Structure formats: structure tokens, C-alpha cells
Amino acid sequence: MSAIKDDAKIAVSVVVHACGRIDLLDRCLDALVRQQFHPRRYDIIVVDDEPNHNTLHLVAGWRTRTLDRGPRLSYVANPGPGGPPAALNRGWRVARAPIVAFTRDDVVPEPGWLAAGLAACDDRTEVVCGRVQTLIAPHPADAQPGAHALEAADFTSASCFLRKPVLERLGGFDERFDIRGSDADMYFRLLEHGIAIAQAPVALALHPVGPAPWGQSLLRVRHEEFDALLYKKHPALYRQKVEPSPAWDNYVVAGVLLLALVSALLGMDIMAALAFGAWLLLTARRCAHSLRGAAHTPSHVAEMVVTSALLPLLTVFWRLAGAVRYRVRFA
Template sequence: MPDSTDEDNIAVSVIVPACGRLDLLDRCLDALVRQALDPRHYEIVVVDDEPNHNTLHLVSGWRSRSVERGPHLSYVANPGPAGPASARNRGWRTARASILAFTTDDAVPGPRWLAAGLAAFGDGADVVCGRIQASAPARAAERQLRAPGPEEAGFTSASCFFRKHVLEGLDGFDERFSLPRAGDADMYFRLLEQGVRIVRAPDALVDYPLPPPPWGASLLQIRHVVFDALLYKKHPALYRQMVEPRPCWNHYAITGLLLLALAGLLAGLPVLAGLGWAAWLALTARLCAQRLRGLAHTPLQLAEIVLTSALLPPLTVFWRLAGALRYRVRFA
């Protein structure tokens, strides 16, 4: 148990959710202990979202190496419910400082990340948004799946700072959002709706190395749209303003034409089936051309985009309707 003097010296607590990616967590902790800030003035709280001895051992190793000069490291197990929002909540509620910094285990905070974030509170801010810098660009075709969201506007849980009383007043992050992107958007919208003073700290930089996306990554990502229904239910105006100005009617049209063609085929109506297939092919080709625009691509990437362009509309419609039913909201 830390004495009161030690607690008074801690200016900021860094919360790092972890989920078994030991190599990434080790890289993140290495960056955090090298901050251009007196190591006695901050602590690092690692919240293990998949509690295991390997993560505990890694954190214990870093704690033993920094026990003399700081910073203080602590390990917190999060047995459930799992998810980054739950891990962040468990972390900030055990933190000792009045200012909380959040990053992720796959991020690499720059050496002045903490110092720059703390300095921004001098302007009377309640929340400070740092900056992330991707080491490699995401595949453009994947980014076209969604309109720009809060992270493009400058808010991400990989680099943000809160006064603790702000999170206490909001009762933390909404743990129903089990994905960081949707949870970040929800928190950002809640801050805007509450009129919380937010400032930007571009020098609070976090490097975000992006691994090459797996083949067909867009098909795996599209299931996350289910949480957009909850986001829309909670913040309909801000959702339409900042995430998606209007429903993706083109996906509904493509899916409807596909169903029409299949119905015509099953009903033995070749003319109806032919018209449906022709219209479906035309709209799908247009979607494929939009995703290919401005891209240099290999034959394998071309094949991926062609295939996923055919599958994305029905999958998108399915997950959007699943979200609408799950959260009981009229969301198209």
C-alpha cells in the first residue's frame, strides 16, 4: 500500500489494457518507462483483460527493474466482463492520480507523450486528446467502408487524458461497446453532449504500428457495424453528423436486387431473375470500382476487392439489422 507522500507525488496514472499480446505489451511498457517526465511522478497500471501468469510475470519484471527510480507499475486482473471498456474502467478506478492517461498495448507512446499531455491541462482543460500516427497506412479499400469517425477528428483511447472527476461523473466507459472504435465514439459524443472542455495536444504523440491486414479483412471488420446501432441509439444527431450522414442505401439496394434475382430463379421467372442479376452486377461493379479508385494493387489484392465487394453489401445489411434488433432501435 503506497504511503500518502508517494500518492501526492503522482501527477498522472497511465492505464494500459492488455489482452495476452506479450510482445506488444513489452514494447509499450518500454516506451512508457522512458518518458521525459520524472519517473516518480507517474504510475503505470496494466489491466489484464485475459488474466494469465505470463502477463503478470512480464509486468513484474518491469516493476522490479523500475522499483528504484520509478515509475511504479501495477498489475490488475480483469476477470470479466471482458473488453477494452471494462479494462479501462477497472484501471482508472484503481489509479491513484487525479489525471488519467490512456493508451493501448499495441501502441508506442513517444518520449514526450505524458509531458505534452499534462502541459495541455494548463489551459483549463478537463480532457486532452493526444495524437496517433500510423506507421503504415491502412489499406485504402478497407478505410472506404466507414465514414470518418471520432478518431479522425482527434479522439482515440490510444492517446487521451482525463481528469478523474470527469470519468467519475460519466461513470466511466460504456462497457456494452466491446470494440475500441465504437467505445471511443461513444465517449467522445458523451463529452460533447456534457459540454466538457476538450483541448488538443498534438505533441502528445503515440505511434501506432499497423500490421498488414489479413486477406478479406473487410469481411471480418464488417460485423462491428452491429455496435453502430447502439451508438446511433444513444447519439442519433452526432452519429449522423460525424459518422454516417445517411444510411448506406446502396448496400440495401444491392442486397435487395440479389434477393430479387434469387427469388426469380427459385420461382422459375427467368426474365425477373435476369433483370435482377444484371442490376445487381452493375451496382456491385460500381462499388468495386469505387473501392479500387486511386489504388495500386496486385492481382491478389484485385481478386480480394472483387470478391469482398460482392459479399460486403449483404453482410453489412445483416449486421445492421442484427444491431437494430439487438438494441431495439430503428437503424438502417
């Protein structure tokens, strides 16, 4: 009976997507238990996308510390299918509150984040989008500029509040996507269903971004594959809010290089030289643009040279792979 009474008092369940980054999760949980909100009015659900004992023990430690005076914490393993959308779905489906707040382990909600988000959830509002502020180094590395996408996003699972019936009605997040595509897909479905969405800029969460691994953007470009699925599901909204037209510049670079290779194989030396020269010129232009305002250390310059040469080719490959995989005309 006491458990039922406790559940009735909970206004919001906070779902945290975690993926093995213990230090970041510890920082996030520290911010969440310090919210300027009654500790018995919310609980925290950590969904471990890479189930391991370290994360389980960390959550258990926080649960022990907050047992008497803080919000209740729980740990949920996500053994599969992996990925942020599946983890978020596991989280909200076990949530006990009528409103579910989403964030992730590399985000630090400000003390007033929870209260501000809930204050915007009036009777006519079913979804509230909080604000994310990226804290980044003065001279960003190659993989870091993409972090600013969280600030510009109309909807991000790093800082949002949804009523549970809405999630049930939409079936949660589409688990075919990665995190970027999943957030955009959820936002587009909300718009298409005419669900009221409010913006709460006061519900602020910070997103500190550290140094990125060398060549990280070469791995991140694989996400382009999911743009094909997003376009297939929401063609009009995709062109309106994501990409007004195909990324023809990448296709031009890839096409020029292909022309150079084919010409060389056919013994057309002049054509091959001209096409290869054009490819070098386009690549150098891209590299110069990438280095504008960035660090000019030898390592970073080398990284920009490599990524400027490979990214257009990989982008075209993954976009075409997505078009084939999801059977959609997408370029």
C-alpha cells in the first residue's frame, strides 16, 4: 500500500540514457539529485545501453545515498536491441509517473531544469522541449562542431518532457534509427499528429564537450544512412527542416574522382589529369574551410586533410546505402 502511495506522489520520471561512460553518468546523476524540486516528487531511471557491473554499482551507490532524503533511483539494463531509441523505450515503459523527462549521461541539467520543464506542462501541453547549451573549447576539433546541433535542434531527447500517454500513442521512439534520426523522427511524428509542443528555454541542460578522437567524423558519417529512412517517413518535413536539397557538393566531388580513376584506367591521360586536378582543388577548398577558426596544430591539420579527402566519398556511400536499404529515392 505504501508503494502505491509513493507512486501517486511522483510527478515525473527522469530517464537517463547511459552507455558505459561512468564519469559522465556520475556527473549527470549528481546534477539530477540536486534539482530544485521536491525529492519525493520525481524518480530517476538509468537505462544502461552497455550493461556492466560498473554502471550498476554506480547507480546502487547513488540509490543508497538518496534513499532517505533524495529521489528514488533505479537501474534498467538494455541487453538488446542496442541503441539510444531502444534504451529510451525501455526507460519510459517502466516509468511510474504521468510525465517522462529524458536526458543522457553526457548532459548536466541545471538545478532548475526539472521544475522549469514541469511548469511548462500545462493542461493543453503534452510535450515540452528544454534547452541545451553546449560548452566547447575555443578551437574545436574535427568532431566537435556537430555537438552544436543539440543547441539548434527543435527537439532533443537530451532535454525534453513528454506525457506518457503521448509516448504510448506513438509507440515510443523508432528503434531503427540512431539517436540523431530518432529525435528528428519523434519530432516530426509529434507535428504530424498535431500534438501540442511547448518550448521551455529556462529548462536548461549543459552539454560539455571534450576533445574528440582523431578522425571521429569518419565514423560519425555512417549516420547519413538513417537520413534516407527519415526522408522516407517524412519527405516534406525532411526537406523543410533538415536538408532543402540533396548534398550535391559531395556527389560532385565523388563524381570528379570517379571520372579521374575511370579515365586513367582507359588511358585517357589528359582527362584523368584534369579530373584529378579538379578533385584536388575541391578537396583543398574543403580543407581550408574546415580549418577556418580551428586549431592549426600539425595533428589537426593532418586530420583535416584526411577527412576532407574521405568524407565526401563516405557521405555519398552511406546515403546511397540508406537509399538501397530503405528502398527510397534519396540522394
